[in-house]
Amino acid sequence: MTDTAPGTGGRRRGRPPRTESAGTRERILDAAREEFAERGYEKTSVRGIAKAAGVDSALVHHYFGTKEQVFEAAVEVALVPALKVRDAVLEAPLDDVGERMTRFLFGLWENPATRKPLLAIVRSAVTNEAAATVFRRLVASQLLRRIAGEIDAPDAELRAELAAAQLVGIAMMRYVIKIEPIASADIERIVERVAPVVQGHLTGP
Amino acid sequence: MTDTAPGTGGRRRGRPPRTESAGTRERILDAAREEFAERGYEKTSVRGIAKAAGVDSALVHHYFGTKEQVFEAAVEVALVPALKVRDAVLEAPLDDVGERMTRFLFGLWENPATRKPLLAIVRSAVTNEAAATVFRRLVASQLLRRIAGEIDAPDAELRAELAAAQLVGIAMMRYVIKIEPIASADIERIVERVAPVVQGHLTGP
Numbered sequence: 074m075t076d077t078a079p080g081t082g083g084r085r086r087g088r089p090p091r092t093e094s095a096g097t098r099e100r101i102l103d104a105a106r107e108e109f110a111e112r113g114y115e116k117t118s119v120r121g122i123a124k125a126a127g128v129d130s131a132l133v134h135h136y137f138g139t140k141e142q143v144f145e146a147a148v149e150v151a152l153v154p155a156l157k158v159r160d161a162v163l164e165a166p167l168d169d170v171g172e173r174m175t176r177f178l179f180g181l182w183e184n185p186a187t188r189k190p191l192l193a194i195v196r197s198a199v200t201n202e203a204a205a206t207v208f209r210r211l212v213a214s215q216l217l218r219r220i221a222g223e224i225d226a227p228d229a230e231l232r233a234e235l236a237a238a239q240l241v242g243i244a245m246m247r248y249v250i251k252i253e254p255i256a257s258a259d260i261e262r263i264v265e266r267v268a269p270v271v272q273g274h275l276t277g278p
Numbered sequence: 279m280t281d282t283a284p285g286t287g288g289r290r291r292g293r294p295p296r297t298e299s300a301g302t303r304e305r306i307l308d309a310a311r312e313e314f315a316e317r318g319y320e321k322t323s324v325r326g327i328a329k330a331a332g333v334d335s336a337l338v339h340h341y342f343g344t345k346e347q348v349f350e351a352a353v354e355v356a357l358v359p360a361l362k363v364r365d366a367v368l369e370a371p372l373d374d375v376g377e378r379m380t381r382f383l384f385g386l387w388e389n390p391a392t393r394k395p396l397l398a399i400v401r402s403a404v405t406n407e408a409a410a411t412v413f414r415r416l417v418a419s420q421l422l423r424r425i426a427g428e429i430d431a432p433d434a435e436l437r438a439e440l441a442a443a444q445l446v447g448i449a450m451m452r453y454v455i456k457i458e459p460i461a462s463a464d465i466e467r468i469v470e471r472v473a474p475v476v477q478g479h480l481t482g483p
Contacts, residue, residue: 113405115321196404198455200318205455213457228467234451234460235471242447246439250403250410252418255439262433266440270475 101126101133105147106189114144114197114204141203144193151181151190152211159216163223171236171272174220175264178240182248183260195249212237224275236274239267306331306338310352311394319349319402319409346408349398356386356395357416364421368428376441376477379425380469383445387453388465400454417442429480441479444472 104126108117119140123130137143158177165173181187194211197204217237221229243263246252255263309330313322324345328335342348363382370378386392399416402409422442426434448468451457460468 113318113320115318116405199401199404199450200321208455209457217457230459231463231467231471234457235448235468235475238447238451238460239444239475240447241450242443242445243440245404245446245450246443250413252414252422252439254435255443258436262436263440266436266479270440270444270478273475274471 097126097128097132098136101128101136101143102147102150105143106150106193109144109147109193109197110189112196113199114140114201117197119143144197144204145207148190148194148207148211151187151194152215154181154187155211156215159219163219167223167276169272170220170223170275171270172264172268174236174275175240175268175271178244179260179264182244188248191244192249195245212241220275232274236271239270239274243267302331302333302337303341306333306341306348307352307355310348311355311398314349314352314398314402315394317401318404319345319406322402324348349402349409350412353395353399353412353416356392356399357420359386359392360416361420364424368424372428372481374477375425375428375480376475377469377473379441379480380445380473380476383449384465384469387449393453396449397454400450417446425480437479441476444475444479448472 101122105117105122108122108125117140119133120130122143123133126133133143137146155177158180162170162173162177182191194204194208198208199205213234217233218230220236221233224232226232243255247255247258247263306327310322310327313327313330322345324338325335327348328338331338338348342351363385367375367378367382387396399409399413403413404410418439422438423435425441426438429437431437448460452460452463452468
């Protein structure tokens with residue numbers, strides 16, 4: 074509330090106070106992640122995000138634009154580490170890519186900082202086309218197509234998607250719908266069983 | 279189902295005209311499936327369902343009760359064949375249970391009559407607790423626990439869930455989020471690759 078809202082008039086020539094606006098942006102994005110993760114895309118409103126962040130709706134629009142743009146900015150925090158790890162996954166030799174890909178995905182889900190945006194993406198992508206597009210870009214274009222590029226097989230893309238499907242299905246049952254015993258199982262036991270399956274999809278016969 | 283066997287005759291006294299009410303019920307359930315599949319649980323209203331079915335909201339409440347009860351009745355159409363096929367899957371020998379389970383699930387998804395309620399369940403279960411409960415009952419209690427009961431391994435339930443996760447993930451990517459190439463791939467190619475994986479989860483080392 075004590076924020077100097079840029080755009081409310083006397084915007085000082087030059088840039089807005091840097092640390093303060095960075096703090097406000099972050100607070101809005103935190104609130105957005107919380108709302109999208111909790112309610113999904115459809116039921117989340119810019120007004121609700123603004124309220125949760127303790128700012129005016131106009132400020133949210135000022136920083137990010139439309140609801141779709143707020144969504145993209147909010148889930149990007151999951152995209153950035155995903156791209157970094159993707160590169161690490163791809164730079165290592167292919168013969169344990171299954172385990173690396175599995176650990177990478179569960180690493181994101183088990184980390185509270187990235188679990189929220191992932192929940193936001195999943196809860197939103199199943200009911201909203203804009204969010205589904207973000208999911209497709211995040212998972213398909215940025216991650217799977219690159220992994221497929223490393224695989225020497227005519228059906229490389231389908232293989233990469235079947236591998237991803239195994240991981241997506243576990244994430245759905247463990248983190249979203251929470252079916253037991255998979256929701257509470259030790260993550261190492263799951264990795265142990267699943268990494269060879271992912272590897273088999275990618276490089277098996 | 280303890281429904282009246284058609285043609286038994288003697289139950290007319292005081293009941294609404296049978297064909298008419300059956301037609302209305304079916305029309306309401308069709309509309310409900312359409313709405314829940316399209317919008318998910320949260321955004322669907324009894325009023326919207328009534329409107330789509332061309333009846334008064336009061337009639338929907340009269341036949342089914344609350345929105346949650348309409349939801350359960352609407353998705354039950356997927357549950358009934360699921361239970362029948364589950365029994366068929368379980369009566370056959372275990373050494374091709376992977377392929378039977380895979381064909382069974384894709385059979386439901388590829389059939390337009392059961393795809394709608396499945397979409398309704400998935401779209402609703404990720405954002406709504408009541409729908410998640412239906413999903414857990416449908417998938418976990420009715421299907422997976424029974425399959426696990428046939429497997430002679432200490433981690434039988436986790437195995438059954440990892441097998442289901444492979445199929446759930448493909449369903450998400452193929453039918454819900456529609457990522458290519460898995461969305462348009464020939465279903466036989468997918469079965470061919472996936473059935474051994476499901477079998478491996480269930481009965482592998």
